[in-house]
Amino acid sequence: MDLILVAVISLGAIGLIAAVILYAASKKFAVYEDPRIAQVSEVLPQANCGGCGYPGCSGFAGACVKAADAGSLEGKLCPVGGAPVMEKVAAILGLEAVAAEPKVAVVRCNGSCENRPRTALYDGAKSCAIAHATSGGETGCTFGCLGCGDCVEACQFDAIHMNPETGLPEVDEEKCTACGACSKACPRKIIEIRPKGKNNRRVVVMCVNKDKGAVANKACKASCIGCGKCVKVCPFEAITLENNLAYIDPAKCKSCRKCEQECPKGAIQAINFPPRKPKVEAPAGEAATKPAATKPAAAKVETPKVEVPKAEAPKAPEAPKAEA
The missing domain is CATH 1.10.15 (3-methyladenine DNA Glycosylase II; Chain A, domain 3)
Incomplete structure (x- = not known):
């Protein structure tokens, strides 16, 4: 009985001393939180x-x-x-809110099933991260979308889905919050968080392939081949060419769309712009240019003809008649 009492008192004393020490430590090392x-x-x-x-x-x-x-x-x-x-x-x-430019996720890959033919069959875990780490994917492009949908699983707002026809992810701009979760989940970094742009319109190079032109063109019909034509035609110096890949700076781009027309591969796309009006061609058989207008000839002034009476020849005098 005495042993039990001693044990209880000892444990109580130890607990009391420990509580005092912890209390003192909590006060001394307390972290203030605003x-x-x-x-x-x-x-x-x-x-x-x-x-x-x-x-x-x-x-x-x-x-x-x-x-x-x-x-x-x-x-x-x-x-x-x-x-x-x-x-x-x-x-x-107690401050004023600073206006921030709205942003949206943009899938910078146009390697659809039509543009980028399959050259292999991936038979493994359906994960872009695993496919990227273990193989180059099912196509000849080692930079484009792998199509396993890691970005879809990472999105908490149901704003991105895989298109079964193209095999590429598509972003619902109404639901996208530009949180960047899809961009972080993509092992090939083809998803970029970009400003939405004026009137929700923007011009983007839909390719991240850094291979040389011939190699990139063989892997995908719509790849950037690094020709630099877009750089030369841009009047605002908004396009740079580095590692065989063009990039449009959204802060400098004025959406003139000259680069889109100049790109021979269609790698540059204007998003949410109205379709261009088709050019009206002159029908065959008609002259391309109108003939130059000629000045009307001056009217001839006809002078009235005045008939001049003809002078009559003088008559010869008659011979005198002979008398009988």
């Missing part, structure tokens, strides 16, 4: 997609509070909540 972080976190959508560039919504809330102490929320954007959520965040922090 209450505004919790307030900002409450208005965020809690998607934890990482599209803001921070580990989850709590990390983004902490970054916003830190930025508010510096006096501006510039560069901070919740892609899921958009402008309405950022306005609430700015109101909590």
Whole structure:
């Protein structure tokens, strides 16, 4: 009985001493958290997609509070909540929301089944990451879409789906939040988060193939061959050519579409633009140019003819008659 009592008292004493030590440690090493972080976190959508560039919504809330102490929320954007959520965040922090340009995911590959013929059969786990690590895919292009749909699984907003006819992913721009999850999931980095552009229109090089022209052309009919014609025709210096691949800077592009017309492979596409009006050709048989207009000839002024009476010859005098 005494042993049990001693054991209980000993354990109680140990527990009491440990509690005192922990309490003292918690006070001494306590980490202060700004209450505004919790307030900002409450208005965020809690998607934890990482599209803001921070580990989850709590990390983004902490970054916003830190930025508010510096006096501006510039560069901070919740892609899921958009402008309405950022306005609430700015109101909590006593700042004005900074307008951010809306963005969207763009699949920079036009290697459809028609443009990019299959040269092999992939028989493995249906995963782009595994196919990229173990093989070059089913086509001759080692840069294009693998078609397994890792981007579809990564999207939390049902904004991207595989097109069974083309074998390529397609983005629903109405649902896309530009969180970047699909871009991170793609092992070949063919999905780019780009500004939507004015009137939701943009011009994009739909290819990421860095092979030389002949090799790229053999692998895909719609690949960029690095000819540089688009670079020469662009009046705004918005296109650069590096590693046999053209790239259009969305900040410089004015959507003149000259590069689209100049590209011999159709690798440059103008998205959400109205179709061009077909050129009206003159019917065969008609002259291409109208004949030059001739000045009308001056009217001839006819002078009235005046009849001049003819002079009559003088009559000869008659001979006198002889008398009988």
